Amino acid sequence: MVTQAAKNEVHLEPGLKRTIRFRIKRCDGPGKPARWENFDVPVVSGEGVNVISCLQWIAEHPKTAEGADTTPVVWDSGCLEEVCGACTMVINGSVRQSCSCQLDNYAPLDGDTITLEPMSKFPVVRDLWVDRSRLFHNLKRLKAWAPIDGLHDLGAGPKEHTDDQHVRYKISECMSCGCCLEACPQFHQEENEENWDSSFIGANTIAQARLFNLHETGKQLAGDRLDTLAAAGGVSDCGNAQNCVKVCPKEIPLTEAIAAIGRATTIHRVRKFFRGK
């Protein structure tokens, strides 16, 4: 995270050796019990070591700090540059991307401990790898797309307003990582998929509603989206703790989106009350 790194910028001489202790919460698969294992990873400063590269080292040396043989720790990742969101996990108790967690800043001292846990709001597939399908389910629940399907030529799209483009651009950077959901006191793991549609939808999806409702073509589904967000599990389940906006690595103005959608649902519902539809 750029901001975090800038805040606690530490200047280590390059080439210094140190050992970092990893405490990792492990789990062999869905429904299996969790356990903790320790790993001591040798690190050299100035080489851009991050949490993922340490996990790669552990995969090559699957031995715990106590010397016992174990299986390699499993994790998920993609881009390795904080744009895909796949590597999101809970590091020292708070959620962030592991690929951009640079150790020279985050754990500059010999013997520093880093605790890794999978996100707690999504089902664990194995070790640090979780299944985030509910995020994509929620985007479908919201209809987070511009409706342009069909075989016929739709012609040129309507003109977009520049101010709206600026608002939308920031929101469009969302990578569905799930940080905002992990940190949200109102969003819970929901094992029963049947309840997904009535459980709190989360800040990221509410922000997507703002994005698509401001889009000239996406707007066509605005009413549907506001209906979804006015129903159980919608925007009014937000408790305004505002953790989401604090943890979002893309610094998306989530709380502004929540308020904007709050206003839109208010107006939508009042209008519907009088118009009857």
Place this chain on the structure above:
Amino acid sequence: MPDNPSFLERHHFLLRRLHSLTGIVPIGLFLILHLTTNSSIVWGSFLGDSGVAMFQHEVDFIHSLPALVLIEIFGLWLPIAFHSILGVYYAVSGSTNTKSYRYGGNFRYALQRISGYVGVIFIFYHVATLRWGWSLPGAYLFDAHAASSTTAMALRAGSENPWQLAGILVGLFYLLSVLLLVYHFANGLWTAAITWGLTISEQGQRRWGYVCASLGAALMVMGVTAVVGFVTLDIEEARQIEASLHTAQQPAVETTLAPEDNAH
């Protein structure tokens, strides 16, 4: 959505918005009036003859309102019950995580729920003992004709001596609850503006935050003034003032009071 959604799910939006609205009107509005009236036990001596007389005057006015019981039931007790029951139901659906995420907003969120729980217990105790005359521990019945002295007695758990354990506990319970309830109102007023979509930009939310914080601070000062004012009241003197007021105003009070209120 499940096939047969519950009542709460079908009316989700309306109930959530009513929950937000009742917190402001009538409950928040009542809180402002209530604390203004009660703190008159102190500021009354600056504006009038004495705090006791001012407070008695205000209580007499309230008790002169027509159909007071109906106003109480529909304007206060039902909205408070609605806001409390739904509020607790909503609050237990959240899971506080202030240990991991130590942000100011997260503590605000947690305290909003804690203050709600304490508030429900306090308001129940407060109304049950002072208004309905239930004999809970430390209870003392309020008498509208001797408003100041009986309120002061109630805040001392029914003893004239303010410095004994039960009295101090009741006094502290009042003090803490009043502060928490004011916080609950001020923070609720702030988040309501987000819920309804009045404040959208971060800057707008911050500005409205200053307004709510100032209102909260002012109400806290009034709340502390009221509790301290009653706890330290000279009860003997208060009774004398009330007796003199009573003889002087007897006819006026007699004609305007609803019959059931004369029963005290």
